[in-house]
Amino acid sequence: MGAYVPRRVLSICIVAVCAVLMMPIVIVLILAFGDQSYMRFPPSAYSLRWFALFFGDPRWQHALWVSLLIATVACVIATVFGFFAAYAFVRSDMRGKKLMLSFMLLPIIIPNVITAIAMYFMAAPLKLVGNVFWIGLCHATIALPIVLLILLSSLQGVDVNLERAALSLGSSRIGVFTRVIVPLAFPGILSAAMFAFLASFDELVISLFLAGVRSETLPVRIWNSLHLQIEPVIAAVSAFLIALTGLVLLLDALARFVRVTRLSRRTA
């Protein structure tokens, strides 16, 4: 394959594109470990001072903490609600499934500026601006489509006869979930939860409007800092976010590997 375009040319293009794709991320990582207070590339010395600044500065610390809280709320709510919704899609007989699915995907269809403003508009009079739980809830609506898409595929892979067998053997409906469905769908649930967490952690636009003064998330803090000046500590914070992304991708790959080996010979 690939004989339709000179192979060499194609390979060169691909290498170039991949280099350009990874370059910004790699540059940020390198800069984060650089030792100067101005942005010079390549750095003439390396150190961890920007990380020290990041983790030592109370405002950055607070932003990190807020991001963690919000992401946890978003992750839990999106995963649990999304799991049940995915199950309903896959197993139940409800009418208008396609319409319902489109409805659930609205948060990623509607431009997030509009969503963010509308959420702010309603939250402000209700004094919910800066409320960590409320922001987490708003993030959950953005994370829900992601969870749904992952779990729809995951639950479709669970044989319905396994549920019937469990019921026929006397298990309660809850027991079917806890002893059959969740264990079998677990790698998918884990993936969904991680990507929901990541989506919330990385989210900027909604947080921008809803954070207020007291609940700056990490991305919001970066945005605010960028408007003032481009300090190197931002590189360290960005490196942290990149590492988080890498961790999630790694764990997801692992979860997928576990799923494959566990169910390598599925019932016919």
Added chain:
Amino acid sequence: MRPSRFNDGTTLIVPAVLLLALVFVVPLIWFFVRTLAGIGTFPEILSHVWSVVTSKAVITAMRTTNWISLIVTLLVLLISYPVAYYLANNRGWRFTLVLFCIIVPYFTSIIVRTYSWMVLLGRNGLVNQVLMQLGLIHQPLTMLYTEVGVLIGMVYVLLPYMVLTLFAAMKAIDPSLMRAAQGLGAGPLYAFARVYFPLSIHGVVSGSLIVFILSIGFFITPALMGGPSDVMIAMLIERSVEITFDFSSAAIMSLLLLFVTLVLYSIYYRLTDVRRMMGA
């Protein structure tokens, strides 16, 4: 087998629906209804809508938005096509490596991605340094805070969407078709132009739609990397809330943006649905 009344999972969808309704739908409806109704009587609303929509700022912003989105979509398409082709026709470590290079940026926060390009494109940034070292330029280029910067930033962010969409479409192309074409005497370029590319058109169109739809709603990247004349509609909307507190204008512009988005999405939906029905 349909479920019995003992097995109906329908109620399980309720929590998600409630969440979306309460936290997502209600604020949107409330926002539009409240701001527009607050303008006054119906004729007053209409005239205000008209004045906003035809205002110089909005018209310029829409023009800029469409222009930038179009260029971005074309650039993304040009770069993504060979990458997706490579992914669809390779396996093993090559596939994984290229996929890795797509996926990692895709899941990296947009603020990090935009920031990284700000660093690279600055007057003392890496790009300028390299270009000067290579002797290609003698003075640092101004890329940041210009349209070029916006284009580069947006292309970078939107590339994975097109690659993955194209990849999915290309994966579905039956390899034996190309072999058949060559067996019939077609040269590689001819076979590509007459067989492969047409088969991938569906992916090209849906990928382009997605990228275009996403780019018209962009405001982070153009706000950070654009100059004063690079104002996209989403930026205008954000400014009218953050700076001028003009919610009614924000609502009107949002409706405009939303309308265009939904129209394009319904085209996209129709396209992918029809193909699915045809079993492609």
Added chain:
Amino acid sequence: MTTLEPGKDRGGIELRQLTKRYGKETVVDGISTTIAAGEFFSMLGPSGSGKTTTLMMIAGFADIDGGQILVDGADIADMPPQRRGFGMVFQNYAIFPHLSVTDNVAFPLRARRLPSDEIGRRVREALELVRLERFADRYSRQLSGGQQQRVAIARAIVFQPSIVLMDEPLGALDKNLRFQMQVEIKEIQRRLGMTVIYVTHDQEEAMNMSDRIAIMNHGRIEQVGRPAEIYENPTSNFIARFLGEANLVPGIVESVDSDVATLQTNGGLVLRARAGADLRVGSAAHLFVRPERIDIAPAGEMMTNPDSGNFATGRLIQTSFLGNILRHAVEIEPAVVVTVDVKNSRADLFRAVNQAATVSWLAADGVILQR
């Protein structure tokens, strides 16, 4: 195995006018039958006959649109599947892939919160019953199809259900294994004495294992009876052909005299046989007779039993070698071909094609069926 036996005389099921509709289509059309406690009852029929749907209604996995299901006299329509206490075996085994064989078999006992030593004992007995004691710690991906099915059976009987439902459990296995499993399943049922409702489309399987068979077609029960009964006395062409090779000679009913009737074929041949139900003189009918009940000899040779009753002469048009039998096709009239099965015991019975041949059979071996 006393701990695995269900309660005495429990496990009788009655279906009354049971109906199921999917939209406008009636998939199960008011079927009624009674299944005795301890009986091995098969529902046999082609795909789409409604047999699996019926089983699903009994199990509680499909809603009932009409009629009742009574177990030991009690209507179970309002009982959810997890309280009905039926054992169930599926065609694709439905072994929990994330649990070991032991945990699979222990599942229903744990759901009933039995003490763990009791669970251990019963699981061991069940695994011994299906001869899988050595595989107790394996997982489904390490087992063959036949082994997985045995795990499914052990799991379905370990909690002493009085009724076990089986939905084409052997469909995915190869022929030899299937026969062996049929024998094993029948043996287990006999030993433990539970009622088994068995759904299959394989007529040999049903006849081999069942006490009684219900033939289903288009959502209705066409005939219920013991295997030999239905085999020898089918009440319709469909049933005759479904259970094995069948000769169906067309003609007009000439006479009916209590339980004996005569049929005149289109070529004028008069044949005698038992009378099927509702036979009317002058109506179109078929004479049904099994190929193995027919004798064949070259025309002119002495028939082995001259008082047989029915004779017909024709042309041998084909002989097929099927291993243990020779299948001859004899055209006795234009477009009327009689199939004769002869044991492959002597080579000289292999006859030349196009020879004239005479076929004969006892009148009592045939049934005249209303068309």
